[in-house]
Amino acid sequence: MTLTEPTGTDPTGVLRQHAEDEYAHELAALAAADDRPRPPQWRLSPWAVTTYLLGGRLDDGTEISAKYVGARRLMEIAVASLATDRALLLLGVPGTAKSWVSEHLAAAISGSSTLVVQGTAGTPEESLRFGWNYARLLAEGPSREALVPSPVMRAMEAGALVRVEELTRIPADVQDALISILSEKTLPVPELDDEVQARRGFNVIATANNRDKGVNELSSALKRRFNTLVLPLPDSLGEEVEIVRTRVASIGRGLELPDELAATPEIERVVTIFRELRGGMTLNQRTTVKSPSSTLSTAEAISVMTNGVALAAHFGDGVVRADDLAASITGAVVKDPVQDSIVWQEYLETVVKDRPEWADLYRACRELT
Numbered sequence: 302m303t304l305t306e307p308t309g310t311d312p313t314g315v316l317r318q319h320a321e322d323e324y325a326h327e328l329a330a331l332a333a334a335d336d337r338p339r340p341p342q343w344r345l346s347p348w349a350v351t352t353y354l355l356g357g358r359l360d361d362g363t364e365i366s367a368k369y370v371g372a373r374r375l376m377e378i379a380v381a382s383l384a385t386d387r388a389l390l391l392l393g394v395p396g397t398a399k400s401w402v403s404e405h406l407a408a409a410i411s412g413s414s415t416l417v418v419q420g421t422a423g424t425p426e427e428s429l430r431f432g433w434n435y436a437r438l439l440a441e442g443p444s445r446e447a448l449v450p451s452p453v454m455r456a457m458e459a460g461a462l463v464r465v466e467e468l469t470r471i472p473a474d475v476q477d478a479l480i481s482i483l484s485e486k487t488l489p490v491p492e493l494d495d496e497v498q499a500r501r502g503f504n505v506i507a508t509a510n511n512r513d514k515g516v517n518e519l520s521s522a523l524k525r526r527f528n529t530l531v532l533p534l535p536d537s538l539g540e541e542v543e544i545v546r547t548r549v550a551s552i553g554r555g556l557e558l559p560d561e562l563a564a565t566p567e568i569e570r571v572v573t574i575f576r577e578l579r580g581g582m583t584l585n586q587r588t589t590v591k592s593p594s595s596t597l598s599t600a601e602a603i604s605v606m607t608n609g610v611a612l613a614a615h616f617g618d619g620v621v622r623a624d625d626l627a628a629s630i631t632g633a634v635v636k637d638p639v640q641d642s643i644v645w646q647e648y649l650e651t652v653v654k655d656r657p658e659w660a661d662l663y664r665a666c667r668e669l670t
Contacts, residue, residue, distance in 0.1 A: 316555070319415060320408035327353060328409060330363040340384045342460040342502025343410050347380045350409045354380075354402070368405050369398060370544055375530060376402075382528040383410060383462065388483050388505035390468070390527035396598020397532040399508035403464045406506055411461040416452040420467035429453050429465075429478040430488060443492045453479075453505070454488055460500030465507040469516045476523055479505070483526040512596055534599065538584065541572050541599055549606045556607075558614045565621040568606055570662060574630060574653075575602050578644070583652055590648050593634050593641040605629040627665035646670065 321328065328344070331353055337346035345353065354376045356367030369376060382389045383406065391399040407414040418428050425432075431454050437447035456463035468476065482488055486499040507527065509519070535541035545568050575597040577583050581590060595601070609625040617625060635641040653663045 319413075320404050321412055321414055324353075324366075324405075324408070327363070327365050328412075330359055330361070331365065331409075334359045334361065334363075340502070342500070343384075344412045345409050347377075347384055350380050350406070351376050353409045354405055369402055370535065370540060371533070375532065378528075379406065379530050382530070383504050383506070385528075386486070386504075388479075388507065388527045390524075390529045391506065391508045391532055392529055393510060393532035394512045394534065394598060395510055395596045396600035397534060399510070399532055400464075400466055402532065403466070403506040403508055407462040407464055411459075411502070413461065414464065416456045416461060416463040418452050418463070418465045420465060420469070420471040422470060422472065424471045424475055426475045426478050427451060429475065429482070431490065445493065445495075448490065448493070453482060454497055456505075457482070457486075457488060457497050457499040457503050460502030462502075462504050462506055465505060467509065468507040469509040469511065469519060471517065473517045473520065476517065477520060480520075480522055480526065483523075534579075538569070538572060538576060541576065541602070542569050544599055545572055545602050545606055548603045549610060552603070552607050553610055556611070558610055565606075565610070567609065567621050567623070567626055568602075570659065571602050571605055571626060571630060572599075574648075575599075575633075577652065578634065578648060588652060590652060591644045593636065593644045595634060595636040595641065597633065601633045605633055623662040623665040627662065627669055631666060631669055642670075 331345055331349045335346050335349040337348050339346045343350075351373070352365055354367075354369050355373055357365050359365065379389055379391070379402070389406075391403060393399055404414040407416070418424070427449075428451055431451050432449040433443075434447050434449055437444070441447060450458070453463050453465075455461075465471075465479075482499075483505065486503065488497040488499075490496060510516070535544060549568070573584060577590060578592055579597040581592045582588070583590065605626060606621075608629045609621050612625040613619055613621040631645065634645045649663060649666055653659050653666070656663075
């Protein structure tokens with residue numbers, strides 16, 4: 302799961318810079334200190350890429366911030382997979398940092414994270430192969446100048462990584478356009494009686510989850526061409542609290558919110574609620590609770606806390622309280638207005654109400670219903 306984002310605000314006014322720009326100083330320091338073998342076209346060695354993701358301290362004193370909190374072995378497997386000729390599929394429920402990890406892998410390995418195909422139900426095959434500039438096509442006929450390369454084609458030509466986000470949201474017949482690209486490392490252009498052959502360094506990082514609606518199952522032929530790595534939710538309450546705290550602090554700095562608000566103890570309550578509801582059991586293992594239809598991921602906990610910090614800063618006295626969080630927590634839990642409302646009400650009455658130190662949160666949530 303993600304841990305940190307860059308400090309300070311961007312003087313250019315960009316709301317969110319690409320990873321290779323925000324962390325350029327870390328990448329440069331790693332490149333300067335990196336004397337280990339690098340696969341073809343890689344900016345850093347596998348060791349340096351893993352250090353960039355997990356954080357550490359270089360011999361010259363440079364601090365590398367952690368981008369991912371979790372098992373080191375998972376990141377080593379991801380990096381090692383990309384050093385082979387097999388593509389990498391990051392699989393997990395929403396909020397497990399799949400897109401975040403893929404962006405930083407591309408930034409560290411290829412120096413650019415901008416070659417991206419965003420998967421949706423309407424993603425056409427041209428997004429994975431190529432399209433045409435129809436004005437030039439009609440005027441000049443088929444030519445390389447009239448061809449519009451996809452991010453995948455551009456990555457093949459450059460020997461770089463390309464990211465395919467939400468692969469399972471892409472229609473199955475479009476997904477299968479990747480099969481020949483991943484197996485043959487060649488993209489035919491029959492209209493020109495030509496082809497594009499991938500240069501060394503080319504590979505694909507795809508992300509997918511099977512929890513949301515609108516998922517298209519991957520064909521067995523496509524699955525075989527990926528090394529699949531499942532990214533789990535944070536193991537412990539403390540780990541998830543730290544992730545949320547640090548992410549809220551970094552987001553708050555970007556929004557110019559007071560830094561001290563990110564240290565609020567309310568984070569532990571929000572994370573506890575989310576962990577109990579998605580796990581179906583209170584943390585002390587004494588009470589079984591129903592789980593709502595929502596995923597209640599760490600990313601949603603970050604969103605709830607960020608909204609609470611903004612409310613406290615702009616409309617409160619600068620202290621995050623239960624009243625600042627109640628509406629956002631309720632909105633995160635209750636996605637289905639009928640079934641989820643029942644689940645939430647039962648949780649309030651059987652868990653929250655019985656915790657005296659949570660009396661303010663119980664009152665705030667009950668006032669909303």
